Amino acid sequence: MKSILLTSLPKYDLSAPPAALGVLQGIAKSNGWQTKIFDFNLFLHKNLTDEEWQAIDNWSMFIINDIDDGLKKKIINLWDLSIKTEMLENTEYLLISVFSYWSLYIARLIISNEGKKIKPYKLIVGGNGVVSKFPDSKEYFEHWNNKNKFIEHLIIGEGENPLVKILSKGRIKYDDKNIDSYPFPSYSGFDFNEYFEKKVYITGSRGCVRKCTFCDIANIWPKFRFRSAESIIEEIKKHFYEHGITRFDFTDSLINGSVSNFYKFNCLLAEEKQKNADLKDIIYLGQAICRPKNQMLEKHYEAMYYAGCKQLTIGIESFSFKIREHMKKRFSDKDIEYHLEQCAIWNIPNIFLMICGYPTETIEDHNKNLQDLKKYQLFAKMGVIEMIRWGTTMHLIPDTPVTSQKSIQELGLVSRDSTPIFFSPSSSYDWISKINPELTIKERIRRRIELHEATTRLGYLQPRVKEDLNTLLSLAKSVKINN
Amino acid sequence: MIINEFKIELIYNTIFDVECHIDNVLFSKSKNKSQHLFKIKKNNIKVEFFINPQKIKPLIRINGFLVNYGLAKIMPWDHKIEMFLDQFFYENYSKNIIESKKKYLGISDECSSDFDNFVGYNSYHFDIVNIIKKEIQ
Numbered sequence: 001m002k003s004i005l006l007t008s009l010p011k012y013d014l015s016a017p018p019a020a021l022g023v024l025q026g027i028a029k030s031n032g033w034q035t036k037i038f039d040f041n042l043f044l045h046k047n048l049t050d051e052e053w054q055a056i057d058n059w060s061m062f063i064i065n066d067i068d069d070g071l072k073k074k075i076i077n078l079w080d081l082s083i084k085t086e087m088l089e090n091t092e093y094l095l096i097s098v099f100s101y102w103s104l105y106i107a108r109l110i111i112s113n114e115g116k117k118i119k120p121y122k123l124i125v126g127g128n129g130v131v132s133k134f135p136d137s138k139e140y141f142e143h144w145n146n147k148n149k150f151i152e153h154l155i156i157g158e159g160e161n162p163l164v165k166i167l168s169k170g171r172i173k174y175d176d177k178n179i180d181s182y183p184f185p186s187y188s189g190f191d192f193n194e195y196f197e198k199k200v201y202i203t204g205s206r207g208c209v210r211k212c213t214f215c216d217i218a219n220i221w222p223k224f225r226f227r228s229a230e231s232i233i234e235e236i237k238k239h240f241y242e243h244g245i246t247r248f249d250f251t252d253s254l255i256n257g258s259v260s261n262f263y264k265f266n267c268l269l270a271e272e273k274q275k276n277a278d279l280k281d282i283i284y285l286g287q288a289i290c291r292p293k294n295q296m297l298e299k300h301y302e303a304m305y306y307a308g309c310k311q312l313t314i315g316i317e318s319f320s321f322k323i324r325e326h327m328k329k330r331f332s333d334k335d336i337e338y339h340l341e342q343c344a345i346w347n348i349p350n351i352f353l354m355i356c357g358y359p360t361e362t363i364e365d366h367n368k369n370l371q372d373l374k375k376y377q378l379f380a381k382m383g384v385i386e387m388i389r390w391g392t393t394m395h396l397i398p399d400t401p402v403t404s405q406k407s408i409q410e411l412g413l414v415s416r417d418s419t420p421i422f423f424s425p426s427s428s429y430d431w432i433s434k435i436n437p438e439l440t441i442k443e444r445i446r447r448r449i450e451l452h453e454a455t456t457r458l459g460y461l462q463p464r465v466k467e468d469l470n471t472l473l474s475l476a477k478s479v480k481i482n483n
Numbered sequence: 484m485i486i487n488e489f490k491i492e493l494i495y496n497t498i499f500d501v502e503c504h505i506d507n508v509l510f511s512k513s514k515n516k517s518q519h520l521f522k523i524k525k526n527n528i529k530v531e532f533f534i535n536p537q538k539i540k541p542l543i544r545i546n547g548f549l550v551n552y553g554l555a556k557i558m559p560w561d562h563k564i565e566m567f568l569d570q571f572f573y574e575n576y577s578k579n580i581i582e583s584k585k586k587y588l589g590i591s592d593e594c595s596s597d598f599d600n601f602v603g604y605n606s607y608h609f610d611i612v613n614i615i616k617k618e619i620q
Binding site (some may be wrong): 249305341344345346347372377378379381382383384387442445446449452453456458460461463464465466469470472476477479480 | 484525536544547548549550551554573574576577580581596599600601602603605606607608611612616617618619
């Protein structure tokens with residue numbers, strides 16, 4: 001039987017098996033292929049020191065432009081050794097998932113190394129990262145590969161149809177308009193004990209119904225498509241009965257993109273749990289958008305409770321309506337209050353994702369953030385705001401609405417040394433806006449620290465904040481050096 | 484955050500009766516509903532809800548928050564639900580959330596990196612913050 005080795009590159013969280021590998025393994029298995037799974041992100045984390053892992057973090061996020069040659073050699077050696085160990089004899093393909101934009105530098109290192117080998121297998125590479133350009137060379141991944149010809153099959157965009165075309169030699173095709181037509185993911189071959197949580201990622205939809213200015217999701221999925229509620233529930237039951245999984249984390253940009261389908265999903269799942277006591281412990285978590293009362297009715301929150309919704313991650317981004325308006329978030333302060341009240345009524349915890357230092361953020365907007373941290377403190381105490389994540393400071397990503405030519409001109413975005421944005425990788429952090437010149441990188445760091453202190457003092461939970469602070473420290477040092 | 488009034492709701496999917504006792508004295512009765520509401524303007528009290536029919540475990544909301552029995556230290560008996568309410572209810576609930584996270588995650592040391600990574604309470608990190616402040620001066 002022909003076989004394929006599927007692996008994924010850092011850097012992403014280690015809490016569960018990577019969804020991409022589950023999805024792609026599902027396709028391979030449903031087409032009769034023998035599969036072997038290897039999570040290189042997990043493997044590397046286990047074989048590097050904390051300092052080395054932090055260095056990779058800084059490198060992946062373009063805080064530093066390079067890592068030292070010794071660490072690169074170590075990564076390559078670990079890769080070569082593990083690929084040799086993991087590969088089955090009859091492996092025809094090595095599939096590498098480049099999870100995101102943050103995986104670009106490490107992908108280039110690994111794939112260049114693969115390109116130098118004489119090997120019996122062919123490379124298939126795909127993932128969200130391969131649609132991006134390298135911040136240092138400004139070269140798109142695809143162009144870089146066309147030049148070097150390292151990868152036999154580079155999959156740009158969604159992987160299902162290109163992969164099944166390769167594996168079935170063109171005989172099978174799915175309907176991309178109907179994502180119910182894709183095979184269910186498979187998580188066989190993963191040791192769930194290796195991960196922090198026993199859970200799997202599940203996808204209910206692709207794309208988004210918003211076009212937030214800082215986000216690049218529309219580049220990957222220009223249209224919002226969603227699965228039927230029935231199909232999602234069948235997949236949940238599959239993973240429960242095959243692996244005993246009771247926790248499902250949605251990968252969707254938002255689980256309430258179609259409010260009616262989301263309500264149907266919750267009602268059906270609640271009914272299934274009532275009918276079948278086996279399923280009573282099933283819970284789910286996911287990202288959502290804050291919607292007004294006339295869109296997410298009170299009964300929707302009730303349905304979420306009975307279905308087992310245990311956490312929503314909401315991109316609030318700023319407590320200043322003016323900032324959210326510029327970001328195209330489309331919800332008011334009243335909508336946030338309504339959402340929190342309903343989540344309190346039904347004990348649905350939230351993670352609030354926030355951005356400090358958006359290009360138009362004034363000191364008044366920043367003070368509004370500080371003010372509303374106090375306003376919502378009770379929700380934090382009672383676990384309704386289970387945690388809050390401020391990240392580092394506003395990071396400009398290429399090919400997003402806020403970094404379009406029009407926006408760069410309107411906002412007067414330049415690097416600190418007045419070169420154009422993205423002329424150097426550091427400009428993604430170290431930028432200024434000519435229409436808001438007070439918001440220098442130092443001022444953004446200062447505000448971020450002020451938010452950190454207020455958030456901590458008010459008793460909000462901020463997991464992994466030390467990582468953020470260490471990144472801020474690297475930023476602050478690099479700003480000082482460049483001064 | 485100090486509380487002076489408690490609005491307590493008991494909700495179940497079938498009709499039931501409730502007698503509310505405060506410090507062993509009958510305070511109020513509520514009959515024949517699936518949702519019962521009690522407003523209590525007292526503090527540092529033992530509250531008992533005697534329920535009929537027995538063996539029901541209703542949802543409980545306190546001041547608009549659906550609470551977890553364990554975190555709110557609510558004791559469910561077959562015939563009654565018992566709780567102690569004081570002015571520091573929110574603070575205590577918050578502390579219990581942290582404790583329960585620590586237990587669930589198997590973390591005993593609040594100075595450990597695991598506590599910081601997975602709970603993140605009181606994570607001032609003065610050492611790093613002070614260096615950052617010096618760097619940006």
